[in-house]
Amino acid sequence: MEKLRMTSPDMTAANVDKIAQLFPTVVTESLNGHGAPVRSVDFDLLRQELSDHVVEGPQERYQLDWPGKRAAGLAANAPIAKTLRPVREGSVKFDTTQNLFIEGDNLDALKLLQESYLGKVKLIYIDPPYNTGNDFIYDDDFAESIADYERRAGERDAEGRRMVANTEANGRFHSDWLSMMYPRLKLARNLLRTDGVIFISIDDHEVDNLRKLCDEVFGAQNFVAQIIWQKVFAPKNSARWFSEDHDYILVYSRDAQSWTPNLLPQTEEMLARYRNPDNDPRGPWTSSDMAARNRYDAGLYPVTTPSGRAIEGPPRGSYWRISEAKFREYDADKRIWWGVDGSNVPRLKRFLSEVRAGKTPQTLWTYQEVGHTQHAKKTLLKYIPFEHTENVLNSVKPVELLQRILQLATAPESDDIVLDFFSGSGTTAHAVLKQNAEDGGRRRFIGVQVHEPLRIPEPGFDSILGMSLTRIKNVAEELINQPSLSGTPDTGFRLLRVDTTNMADVLRTPDQTDQEALAGLDDSVKPGRSNEDLLFQVLLDWGLELTMPISLERLHSQEVFTVEDGALVACFDSYVSPDVVRTMAKRQPLRTVFRDSGFDSDAERINAEQIFRELSPSTDVKAI
Numbered sequence: 001m002e003k004l005r006m007t008s009p010d011m012t013a014a015n016v017d018k019i020a021q022l023f024p025t026v027v028t029e030s031l032n033g034h035g036a037p038v039r040s041v042d043f044d045l046l047r048q049e050l051s052d053h054v055v056e057g058p059q060e061r062y063q064l065d066w067p068g069k070r071a072a073g074l075a076a077n078a079p080i081a082k083t084l085r086p087v088r089e090g091s092v093k094f095d096t097t098q099n100l101f102i103e104g105d106n107l108d109a110l111k112l113l114q115e116s117y118l119g120k121v122k123l124i125y126i127d128p129p130y131n132t133g134n135d136f137i138y139d140d141d142f143a144e145s146i147a148d149y150e151r152r153a154g155e156r157d158a159e160g161r162r163m164v165a166n167t168e169a170n171g172r173f174h175s176d177w178l179s180m181m182y183p184r185l186k187l188a189r190n191l192l193r194t195d196g197v198i199f200i201s202i203d204d205h206e207v208d209n210l211r212k213l214c215d216e217v218f219g220a221q222n223f224v225a226q227i228i229w230q231k232v233f234a235p236k237n238s239a240r241w242f243s244e245d246h247d248y249i250l251v252y253s254r255d256a257q258s259w260t261p262n263l264l265p266q267t268e269e270m271l272a273r274y275r276n277p278d279n280d281p282r283g284p285w286t287s288s289d290m291a292a293r294n295r296y297d298a299g300l301y302p303v304t305t306p307s308g309r310a311i312e313g314p315p316r317g318s319y320w321r322i323s324e325a326k327f328r329e330y331d332a333d334k335r336i337w338w339g340v341d342g343s344n345v346p347r348l349k350r351f352l353s354e355v356r357a358g359k360t361p362q363t364l365w366t367y368q369e370v371g372h373t374q375h376a377k378k379t380l381l382k383y384i385p386f387e388h389t390e391n392v393l394n395s396v397k398p399v400e401l402l403q404r405i406l407q408l409a410t411a412p413e414s415d416d417i418v419l420d421f422f423s424g425s426g427t428t429a430h431a432v433l434k435q436n437a438e439d440g441g442r443r444r445f446i447g448v449q450v451h452e453p454l455r456i457p458e459p460g461f462d463s464i465l466g467m468s469l470t471r472i473k474n475v476a477e478e479l480i481n482q483p484s485l486s487g488t489p490d491t492g493f494r495l496l497r498v499d500t501t502n503m504a505d506v507l508r509t510p511d512q513t514d515q516e517a518l519a520g521l522d523d524s525v526k527p528g529r530s531n532e533d534l535l536f537q538v539l540l541d542w543g544l545e546l547t548m549p550i551s552l553e554r555l556h557s558q559e560v561f562t563v564e565d566g567a568l569v570a571c572f573d574s575y576v577s578p579d580v581v582r583t584m585a586k587r588q589p590l591r592t593v594f595r596d597s598g599f600d601s602d603a604e605r606i607n608a609e610q611i612f613r614e615l616s617p618s619t620d621v622k623a624i
Helices: 011-022 043-049 069-077 106-112 146-152 173-191 207-222 268-272 324-332 373-383 399-409 427-439 464-480 515-521 531-541 578-586 602-615
Strands: 027-031 037-041 082-086 100-103 121-126 136-138 163-165 192-202 223-230 246-253 285-289 347-351 417-420 444-449 494-500 550-555 558-563 568-571 591-594 620-623
Touching (some): 043 069, 100 464, 106 444, 121 173, 121 399, 173 192, 373 399, 417 427, 427 444, 427 464, 444 464, 578 602, 602 620
Parallel strands (some): 417 444, 568 591
Antiparallel strands (some): 027 037, 550 558
């Protein structure tokens, strides 16, 4: 029984709670005046969260630390001058799909998604590099200035690679890996719904560091489970010490009080345990032992079986689970099973109709339930026509493993968003399509993958991203042709590419500008950027989802985009006529945007604003 506080509220603790909700990474442990551990705010880290430059000032505290941590944290908050450009020729069902693939560095992609998908993602699954000494990690040099980083972030090596090998010979072996993961996890947390959850695959090399890192980013109180996945079906006899048969999956929720896993479907084996030998009208049942070892003084009493045999009490060293009064009540209700001849030790009947309609998930996942790595590779080969063995990935996950995660963390009847920003060969997207096909679900996926070239180009693709898109197209074709589908799943995707901003650099100081240069500075849009490119940058800037339906029409010979039945109406033509402005205003959209250079004069721009004030005063009108 809880006691009343009987004091005035602890305002300090309340303030720490508020700060923890906004910045969970700054809450740590310290000692109070009595030497007892208390929760407190790390003001150095709080200063860093509120600063646009690296803040010095380490203090002795309980925390995970490594060289480059502060700079990596700063990188998560630093803005980038980039955008997402649509790639229609690489997309499938571009105009109707609710799924996304993003090509580019996932740090950039996560930053660009911050406003459009803030607090909207139900499930994140990632399979990052395990840092085994042979893996590649993102080449993030956070020791440089933010300006240098922004200039360099889009660079590639001579072969187009954005990732570098992280060998154990590197003196910053663990530090570089942690610096790569830290900003990405911080940004990912922002995207999770309050009842959202993240699953992260990892092995023994970094599981301890990842656990501490996630404790800091998501809060130790939001740790849910550390799952063991049996990834192989036979021991490796070539192992030097032990055959490594498992990986881990760390599970953290955005808010542990708001998320609970779904129950798993009951298996045929589970259902077979329930029978009805006495034709009980309540249906099939199974029985459980009424004796337990936990001390229960009210559970010591004799019973008499229906056949008349006297039982002095529970077996020696144990107690009946229920009191004598409860026992008499259950026996009268025929919930006690005495055996076929009525002379057995009593057992409690548990009816199938009264148990929860599902199985509580466990932390040990065997390969019989969710597949193994060899099975995952066979699946990959089924959907991707490799001609070069060197390109076949060895670390892919089984689709069944991802389906188990989807069953636990999403609902078929929802429009849950599933994000994987280490998309790799596209297993997560594959699992979403397959699970939707099996249960009629409406889950949506967002996959992010850098354009990492293959060792040898394949005839149909030359990168891991191309491999992923090929796989999803082939999976979609198979699902569409299956007559046993629960519904018609959304098998398309919009492909977007991380690129530099669409806006040209037209800012000049007076001494940098002459009369000839002025003519080239009148348009703030870069050459070669389409109206649709501009539209997607506007969607990002206004925080609108990137899969909203888009329609294009010509009004008075000018292109006009309409997003989500009037959530946004836009015209980016180089000239915007008053007739177009008036037609757009009559539709009374929530938002409207024009290209600033589309107006010949300030008077025309002001006139357009007046038209909207007259016909649609609630519309938010802007120009780029």
